[in-house]
Amino acid sequence: MRIYLSKTLVLVYKDLLVEMKTKEMLTTMLAFSTMVIIILNFALPSYSVSEFKEIFPGLLWITFVFAGILGLNQSFAFERESNSIKGVLQTPIDWSAIYLGKTISNYIIILSVELLTLLVFIALFNLTWIIEYLPKIVLVILVGTFGFISVGTLLSAITSSSRLQTMILPVLLFPVILPILVGSVEATQLAITGGGDYIPWIQLLIAYAVIFFTASILTFNYVMGE
């Protein structure tokens, strides 16, 4: 088990190192999400704070999943381009560790983008009222993103063999993660409006994340290999 985990962490380290060197995913996703926020500003009518509280959770999560899909699309691209996936596959380790490693590195990268996006949101829309709800929102983001990334990483591995590649991932992923999106939006809404307890939604999100994560780790071996 310890060897398994240490090898997984090596894979995570490798992914993060590549990202630190190139900063491709981070900058592209952040530029994209900022652009979405700018477009939202023009697309939305004028609103009061209470009206904005109603629509904000939806806007936030739409921005997250759209930016996230860009990252997920790239997640196996590096290995594919340099053909280094064969090298990774030949390491004496269960392939599920590759999934675990990729999921963790995707989680870290996309989570960073999301938190930065949240800051951009706060700055550009002058959301000073949001500061007191920030811990709750961050909790929802932590849990919701994990569910989204766990199944997203598996599907990204699947679509990397497809002729349509980047085009097909959203079509496969979005309907599957709909429950997570619904849960995250509801939880964020309740956290900022105080209209009820948001903990049951968090529990639901954790349950979904566990189900999707387990299903993904069990099936990943079939996705890899020839």
Added chain:
Amino acid sequence: MISTAIVMAIAIYLVFIYSPIEVEMGVIQKVFYFHVALAWTSFLAFFIVFISSIQYLRTESRKWDITAYTSAEIGVLFTGLTLVLGSIWAETTWGVWWTWDPRLTTTLVMFIIYIGYLTLRKSIETQKKGRLSAVYGVIAFISVPLTYLSIEIWETLHPTVIRGGEISMDTSMFITMIVSVIAFTLLYITLMKIRIRIEKNKDRINQIKKQDRKY
């Protein structure tokens, strides 16, 4: 095949002649029998995709791959028809073609999920085609009840026929519904048989072509 035709004929007779015209909704209510039957059969079809996908991952036998694929095709067709018939019914009863009711939304999502499945299959040309689509077949089916669960928390407008073990429906209507469900299940089985035969023949032709090239 003949039994399917007979049961289908009986179902059509029951729907259009035997069962009474509903007082409030009128003739349009008859859409309901086909709508329910199609909806039930598409669930069955997607369940078969799920089971065959698991079996394919376990055995790598081409038979299961074909079953999963053909069942998904028929499921998508039937779900599409369910949505169309439902819309026609909704327009006369609720006055709108579509509403974001949980039952309606989850059915639409399920429809898109399996269109994704078919698109994915078409877009992979390597040996891994069967395995990759089987993995998606498993994930997709897990997500269907989850999606239903997550949005069911909102109130549903969609009528339910059987609630708490009691049937809120005229006996003759209930009989008609059951027969039409059976008829469509048989239709599904017949279509599956034909589609599987076509796929097997395709495989055989490809094999013969390959052998031919050797000589």
